[in-house]
Amino acid sequence: MLSKSATDVRLRKALGANGQRFTEQRGAVFRYLAQTDVHPTAEEVFLAVRQRLPAISLGTVYKSLETLVGCGLAVKLTYGDHSARYDGRTDPHHHARCVSCEKVLDLPGELLTGEIDSLRETAGTFTVTGYRLELSGYCPECVPTKDLLVTA
Numbered sequence: 001m002l003s004k005s006a007t008d009v010r011l012r013k014a015l016g017a018n019g020q021r022f023t024e025q026r027g028a029v030f031r032y033l034a035q036t037d038v039h040p041t042a043e044e045v046f047l048a049v050r051q052r053l054p055a056i057s058l059g060t061v062y063k064s065l066e067t068l069v070g071c072g073l074a075v076k077l078t079y080g081d082h083s084a085r086y087d088g089r090t091d092p093h094h095h096a097r098c099v100s101c102e103k104v105l106d107l108p109g110e111l112l113t114g115e116i117d118s119l120r121e122t123a124g125t126f127t128v129t130g131y132r133l134e135l136s137g138y139c140p141e142c143v144p145t146k147d148l149l150v151t152a
Contacts, residue, residue, distance in 0.1 A: 007034050014071040028053050029064040033074055033088030039095070039104035041085055077104065077134075096135040100142035107135070 011030045012022045020026075028049045033040075040048070046061040065086055068074040075087040077095065085104055087095075092110035097103070120128045138144065 004031060007031050011073065014073050015067070018071045020067055020071065023064075025049075025053060025056050025060050026064045026067060028056070029061060030068055030073060030088075033068065033086060036088065037106065039077060039085040039087050041083065045086065077132075094133040094135070096137065096139075098139040098142050099136050100138055103139050105139070 007030065008022070008027055011027060015022055015026070029045060032045060032048050036048075038044075042062050042065055043058065045065065046056070046058045049061060050056050065074065065076070069076045069086075072090060073088075075090060077085045077087060087104075087106075089106060094107040094109060096105045096107055098105075116128070116131070119131070
């Protein structure tokens with residue numbers, strides 16, 4: 001985990017490269033995302049950050065998150081129900097999402113180049129610019145008992 005000063009240097013550099021300016025609110029949001037391994041919603045980020053910055057608004061958190069995503073410092077994980085979670089990890093990795101409690105866990109790795117090339121060929125004229133792999137199932141706390149999985 002980076003120190004506060006190293007995190008702020010990384011943030012200032014990325015913001016400047018994208019024509020944005022550093023604000024303490026953006027710094028607080030980025031520091032929170034950089035130090036957590038959960039994938040919080042904007043509301044969860046707001047609740048955590050306002051402990052340090054009581055005057056911050058939910059709207060400012062939303063704008064800060066979108067700025068961080070636009071600068072490549074965070075990833076927005078969107079779902080079919082229009083909900084979103086944010087990930088401070090931008091290195092290649094996958095996710096596993098619990099269908100019961102909606103917890104999102106990081107999984108190491110990325111698809112091999114040959115697999116990606118094969119998918120590109122299958123897509124034909126579709127131009128592939130990226131991919132996202134997410135496994136869905138039950139986390140250890142939510143996994144149904146065998147009795148519930150057996151149908152009569």
